[in-house]
Amino acid sequence: MDICCSSSILQLHHQTPLILYRNLAKYRIFKSTLRDTNKTKLNCLTKPTENDLKDEGVENPKSSLVSVSDSSSLVTTGIREPVYEVIEVNLEGVVARRKINRRQLLKSSGLRPRDIRSVDPSLWLTNSMPSLLVREHALLLNLGSLRAIAMTERVLIFGYNRRGGKAFLDLLLPRLNPKNTNGGPSMPFELEVVEAALLSRVQRLEQRLMDVDPRVIALLEVLPNRLTADVLEELRLSKQTLVELGSRAGALKQMLLDLLEDPHEIRRMCIMGRNCTIRKGSDDMECSVSMEKQIAEEEEEEIEMLLENYLQRCESCHGQAERLLDSAREMEDSIAVNLSSRRLEVSRVELLLQVGAFCVAVGALIAGIFGMNLRSYIEEHVFAFWLTTSGIIVGAVAAFFLMYTYLRARRIL
Numbered sequence: 037m038d039i040c041c042s043s044s045i046l047q048l049h050h051q052t053p054l055i056l057y058r059n060l061a062k063y064r065i066f067k068s069t070l071r072d073t074n075k076t077k078l079n080c081l082t083k084p085t086e087n088d089l090k091d092e093g094v095e096n097p098k099s100s101l102v103s104v105s106d107s108s109s110l111v112t113t114g115i116r117e118p119v120y121e122v123i124e125v126n127l128e129g130v131v132a133r134r135k136i137n138r139r140q141l142l143k144s145s146g147l148r149p150r151d152i153r154s155v156d157p158s159l160w161l162t163n164s165m166p167s168l169l170v171r172e173h174a175l176l177l178n179l180g181s182l183r184a185i186a187m188t189e190r191v192l193i194f195g196y197n198r199r200g201g202k203a204f205l206d207l208l209l210p211r212l213n214p215k216n217t218n219g220g221p222s223m224p225f226e227l228e229v230v231e232a233a234l235l236s237r238v239q240r241l242e243q244r245l246m247d248v249d250p251r252v253i254a255l256l257e258v259l260p261n262r263l264t265a266d267v268l269e270e271l272r273l274s275k276q277t278l279v280e281l282g283s284r285a286g287a288l289k290q291m292l293l294d295l296l297e298d299p300h301e302i303r304r305m306c307i308m309g310r311n312c313t314i315r316k317g318s319d320d321m322e323c324s325v326s327m328e329k330q331i332a333e334e335e336e337e338e339i340e341m342l343l344e345n346y347l348q349r350c351e352s353c354h355g356q357a358e359r360l361l362d363s364a365r366e367m368e369d370s371i372a373v374n375l376s377s378r379r380l381e382v383s384r385v386e387l388l389l390q391v392g393a394f395c396v397a398v399g400a401l402i403a404g405i406f407g408m409n410l411r412s413y414i415e416e417h418v419f420a421f422w423l424t425t426s427g428i429i430v431g432a433v434a435a436f437f438l439m440y441t442y443l444r445a446r447r448i449l
Contacts, residue, residue, distance in 0.1 A: 129212035146173035155183040186229040188309035208232040285354035399428040
């Protein structure tokens, strides 16, 4: 533009005054028009202010500004940002329902996008394995239908309408009540959340085991003498429940074992909310205040005892489920053997009937020969009918016993 302007000015020096004055006026008009056009383009690109929206007649300019900024961010990224509906519980046990988008969640919890995948409700089926992830400012809990993010002063619960979320809330809220804790919680808030989550999960597994245990024992007493369709269907459903229960208890037991075998993660849980660090290589805690280090070490022992307690309960539940499952499988094997023996009996009776039918068919063949209405001169004798009938009966019985003796000798019957 500068080159064009300079060239235009050079051309103006070689013109007459009148022509020069006219060209200068045209140049000034062109320059002002160009400046107004650039201002209009900049105003279109910038976000409108609240006064601009009021001039346009917008009733709620603040909400409109939010929607404009959100739409601009969506246009920029091209991906709609997910919004999570969660329940927030603070230190005092106050429950609040709120909606939070992914960016706000990452900013408030200090997590990374890959950390959210373990608690994302949209990935419910892919993240079915239980996990407890320790981060610098938060703990991520994934225990079946319970998905939560525990921080030093609050916990966010995803899928609070599911059975796991309701059971977790029923156990957590009484623990945060000052009347039940004698003025305050005995452990930090995030550890109270972890204990309530583990307790709710283990109690649900134990309750399912208590429900299926008497059913399996009753089936073992009835079977295999009473083989009906209803009893076999009940056995199948009980076995399916035991398989699912054993799988969940085994996965939770493995998670607790992995956590107990990694003291570094336990120490990271202890220093949350404190001015402490873990030295690399030796995994020793370093705190600015010696009192905090002593408290963190005591909490480390409490966490290990806590995890050991729930590990034992989980092992007991898993072992009982496996024993009941083995009994159910042994009963299925016994039922299969019983059914095989019954089928063998049916096959023996069927074979005897076939041998008898064969012998009777031979006698019927002889009777058919005499029934062809052809003269054989035997019919003229008085005792011919009785002799022939007796011979057919005796021959059929003799053939049957011969075949039976043969099959017994060959161990077919």
